[in-house]
Amino acid sequence: KNEVEQSPQNLTAQEGEFITINCSYSVGISALHWLQQHPGGGIVSLFMLSSGKKKHGRLIATINIQEKHSSLHITASHPRDSAVYICAVYFGNEKLTFGTGTRLTIIP
Amino acid sequence: NAGVMQNPRHLVRRRGQEARLRCSPMKGHSHVYWYRQLPEEGLKFMVYLQKENIIDESGMPKERFSAEFPKEGPSILRIQQVVRGDSAAYFCASSPRGQNTDTQYFGPGTRLTVL
Numbered sequence: 001k002n003e004v005e006q007s008p009q010n011l012t013a014q015e016g017e018f019i020t021i022n023c024s025y026s027v028g029i030s031a032l033h034w035l036q037q038h039p040g041g042g043i044v045s046l047f048m049l050s051s052g053k054k055k056h057g058r059l060i061a062t063i064n065i066q067e068k069h070s071s072l073h074i075t076a077s078h079p080r081d082s083a084v085y086i087c088a089v090y091f092g093n094e095k096l097t098f099g100t101g102t103r104l105t106i107i108p
Numbered sequence: 109n110a111g112v113m114q115n116p117r118h119l120v121r122r123r124g125q126e127a128r129l130r131c132s133p134m135k136g137h138s139h140v141y142w143y144r145q146l147p148e149e150g151l152k153f154m155v156y157l158q159k160e161n162i163i164d165e166s167g168m169p170k171e172r173f174s175a176e177f178p179k180e181g182p183s184i185l186r187i188q189q190v191v192r193g194d195s196a197a198y199f200c201a202s203s204p205r206g207q208n209t210d211t212q213y214f215g216p217g218t219r220l221t222v223l
Contacts (some may be wrong), residue, residue, distance in 0.1 A: 030208045041197060043214035050209065086151065090208035095164055096142070098151040 002026055002091040006099035014107055019074040019101045024085030026068070033096065034061050034072050035086040043086075046072070079106045110135065112202050112215035113182075120221045121190045129185040130217045133202030140183040141212060142175060145197040154198075157183060158206060190222045 003026040013019055023032070031050045037043050047054050049070070054061050058077075063070040064065040074081055087099040121127050133140050142154040145189040151190040153167040157177035168175065172190075176181040187194055197219050 002207075028193040039221070042216050043199060045211050045213060048209075048211045052165070088151070092208070093155045093164070094139075094206055094208050095167070096143075096151075096212065097153070097158055098143075 002097055003095050005097040006085075006087050006089055006091055006102050008013070009101060010103045010105075011042075012105045012107065013077055015078060016038045017077050017106075019077050019081070019104065019106075021072045021085050021087075022103070023099055024068060025070070025089050025091075027091060028065075029089040030068050030092050031090045033062055033086075033088040034070070035088060037084040037086060037101065039083065041100075048085065062084045074104075079108050082106050112147040113201060113211050114198075114200055114215035114218050118219050118221070120191040120223060122223050123191055124189050125177070127187040127190050127194070127220055127222075129187075129198050129200075131185070131200035131215055132201075133200075134204075134213055135205050137202035137213070138179050139203045139210075141201045141203075141204035142183070142185050143199045143201065145199065145217075147196065147199065153205060154185070156180060156206070187220075189190070190220075193220050195220055195222045 005024045007022045011066045033048050034046045058075045060073040084101040088096040140157045143151045145151045155168050155175045156164040172188045174186045182214050197217045199217045201214045203210040
């Protein structure tokens with residue numbers, strides 16, 4: 001069965017801390033998205049990657065194809081990073097399968 | 109360069125009424141996806157369309173739900189005879205080529221409330 005699991009489900013941290021959110025999937029994939037869902041509900045695509053590592057500002061995404069695992073890191077976290085972060089994968093076709101999300105809260 | 113647009117942003121319907129949700133993809137994108145997010149649950153794929161074609165509707169409930177993406181105009185997700193369990197946020201996304209290496213760009217969503 002094609003499944004996507006994220007951990008942790010909830011994460012609270014102090015401003016400035018280094019954040020790591022994990023995503024594991026059950027079978028081989030063609031690509032993986034990291035999405036951010038704001039408290040107001042809007043969804044923004046942060047990264048799409050199929051191998052290696054990508055960086056954008058304070059955000060870093062990595063993927064290990066052999067271990068079927070991806071991580072999203074946030075350096076120097078800020079209260080405006082508070083959101084739900086969602087991992088979504090393509091299991092070889094055109095439709096995304098989503099993890100249940102990680103709710104991140106950054107306390108000033 | 110407008111992003112993906114959805115309207116209405118909020119829709120209230122009584123049980124038994126019809127709901128029509130609209131999605132205009134980004135300029136130049138001819139592939140549209142609809143997703144549903146039930147309260148306190150994750151996003152779930154519903155349907156994938158290209159202009160005038162349904163490519164994959166494996167996530168659509170068998171009854172009352174339909175989707176179209178005509179040659180001209182927005183994609184429409186139609187829910188007939190709505191029930192309380194249809195209350196959810198419905199998101200559409202678009203991509204330029206529909207390939208699984210494409211980034212999908214999401215709209216702001218339509219929040220449907222069924223009374």
